[in-house]
Amino acid sequence: MAGGLLTDLYELNMAASYFRRDMAGEAVFSLFVRELPPTRGFLVVAGLEHVLSFLEAFDFTEDDLAYLSTIGFDGDSLEAFRQLRFTGDVWAVPEGRLVVANEPLLEVSAPIAEAQLVETYLLNQVTLQTTLATNAARCRSAAGGRIGLLDFSFRRAPGLDAATAMARVCAIVGFSGTSNVDGARRFGVTPGGTMAHSYVQAFRSEEEAFAAFAEDRPGQTTLLVDTYDTMAGVESAIEVIQRLGLGDRASIRLDSGDLAALARSSRRRLDDAGLPQVRIFASGGLDEFEIEHLVQTGAPIDAVGIGTRVAASSEAPTLDSVYKLVSYDGRPVSKLSADKATLPGAKQVLRGSSTSGDVLALRDEVPGPEAEPLLQPVMKGGSRVGEREPLSAARDRFEADLEWLPARARDLRRPEPVSLRLSDRLTQLDLEVRHGVGH
């Protein structure tokens, strides 16, 4: 699969029409999010690596073309698809950086058919990964370094693709590992995990299960204590940990009930038993709000596994992402649809201090000395600019941007995003293009 059919039918219809009319002018498309969900003060950019790999390999296989002929594409169109490769340029905000609404995450400049055909995949991947990275970043921000984070989302992430993306973006935003073994392998992340209730149930008693697991994994023993009665489970765990002398490398895991209260009772019992080094791990439907609560109330929880509610956020399940034509054949264009207007021209985002905010400018504007341009050239003429970078580069950018971000933009409930104003030149161009429509 080289990607030619990973698209909506209308992209192919439009491309065929462009070929037929020899319309090969350069189009600039801008990918951005129109509006942040009310609970989001920022987005963490992710997905660019997948976009570049996709564009580098983009073509139609003979199988793809055979299928297209069965749904009505004519010989000339098929031949044009057969010849087609992605030959354009891409400017993008590097992965891990924080942006707000209306700031382009990436811009594609290419002959219009090429730029149009790749829209669907680009939106799909950038939206997925940016959504997940943002969800995970909120957990990271809520945990504030006080509680360690592990990605447990595989089983209920919406598909394998989302599970893989979660493992990746969790590493970008500073999780310590993932339960997803395939994800860990792909991205060089530490795999992590404990035991399931079924393991406890497969033995005749909880004690027997704990002893067996601890014996088999003396270096990394985490005992799940809530299969039957949680505090009785803690007693069994203490017994096994003491007997096998695992006090400095064992943990217990809580997965149900009032996690904060159970963690406090468990901590007391472990300390009383002379096991202050035994760590407490929690899981079970946690999200950023509960992590914040655990931190604020000082619950003695060392680390948590998060999953379902981060792979699909309940208060921001979708992101209003779009991929809009802003220039064709040297002519800046805009769209005036009700509530869906777009601004013309290839753009740049100029970042000032966290108080002065960002400026949405035209790409060729010269930034002032204090402003940092967020969009970088990442592909030229269909080839990547520079080497593939390690995931740690994105993590470093994320950590730096998170530190830069004002506290009010990190609020989990009613954040106030960094402000964005339009440059004078962009405002002027927008007016000109609007007045020129239909003329």
Place this chain on the structure above:
Amino acid sequence: MAGGLLTDLYELNMAASYFRRDMAGEAVFSLFVRELPPTRGFLVVAGLEHVLSFLEAFDFTEDDLAYLSTIGFDGDSLEAFRQLRFTGDVWAVPEGRLVVANEPLLEVSAPIAEAQLVETYLLNQVTLQTTLATNAARCRSAAGGRIGLLDFSFRRAPGLDAATAMARVCAIVGFSGTSNVDGARRFGVTPGGTMAHSYVQAFRSEEEAFAAFAEDRPGQTTLLVDTYDTMAGVESAIEVIQRLGLGDRASIRLDSGDLAALARSSRRRLDDAGLPQVRIFASGGLDEFEIEHLVQTGAPIDAVGIGTRVAASSEAPTLDSVYKLVSYDGRPVSKLSADKATLPGAKQVLRGSSTSGDVLALRDEVPGPEAEPLLQPVMKGGSRVGEREPLSAARDRFEADLEWLPARARDLRRPEPVSLRLSDRLTQLDLEVRHGVGH
């Protein structure tokens, strides 16, 4: 990729422990949803086909094993993984059928390590596809045959996997097609699509764009009329449709603003222009609630494209799915965790009339003459029972079950699901197992 690493690390840890202890007793795991979201009166079962293909092919490649050795698995464990295939049985509710909370969607019986290792993938796929099929079914139910439905979700579905699943489940619940070309090819579904705003913008005027598109696609012309001013767009569309004589096979598409009001104005203008056969197509963030509103208010919309808000439901973004051990080595087991108790034993769901409701029974209970057993044997000894079935079989089951379902269970806001009671034998076994715990 044969699937061995598509799992959470703890599954591998537990499997290695079972191997080390020669624990090869048959485990029965039950996959079900603990609780329906408040707005859900039923679930549409989907994902079984992927589960069966995965189980048939399940093994560890040498690459998988090499990776596992780098993260601490010993030679004996690696050898056991190398030998492992899925040799178990699966009972399942066929795809397209409707179920409620606590009814197993499938049950796996296999040596415990095998049954455990496949948990993560099974949950991931069944949860994804069932969630999406249920979302799409709500649109189908709301549209009530009055408005045609097309899947437009590819661009904002959470990943390629989710986009592919959407194309598939939309076909199961009676959509007429999908914009997803790869999905259409895979599942033999009709691909569909129109044009984007960018197409209109690439031309010097809307009229020019419409004329070009209509000329290139005289058989299936759908003109997007809202790039600039919607009613002016309708006038341009009328002009082109009349000039090219496409009145019996053209459509217009509305993608922004007050769709119902614009559809009414557009319908009037089209009718006045002598174009009563030109269809009106709508899109733009629609969900089941808006479709219901369009139907109830009689908006003259013939078909809609739905996407973002169905690929990720805003009021039910996650499903509380689990895969729980219910029997090991002939011994029924249960779990007593706070709010997360499970019922012991391999099960059957006996479906009565829509008023008498369903009964959750043990698998070996003999159903009464009026009751239909929902779970069917679909895999024996690692091999599929019967042939791969066409998607139309699932669609037929869905249509029949939707007809069977009482109206109060189809309510989009406060549905009342079909009732489920426990059989006397299951109630008795649950009591016995609870009392036996720890003895």
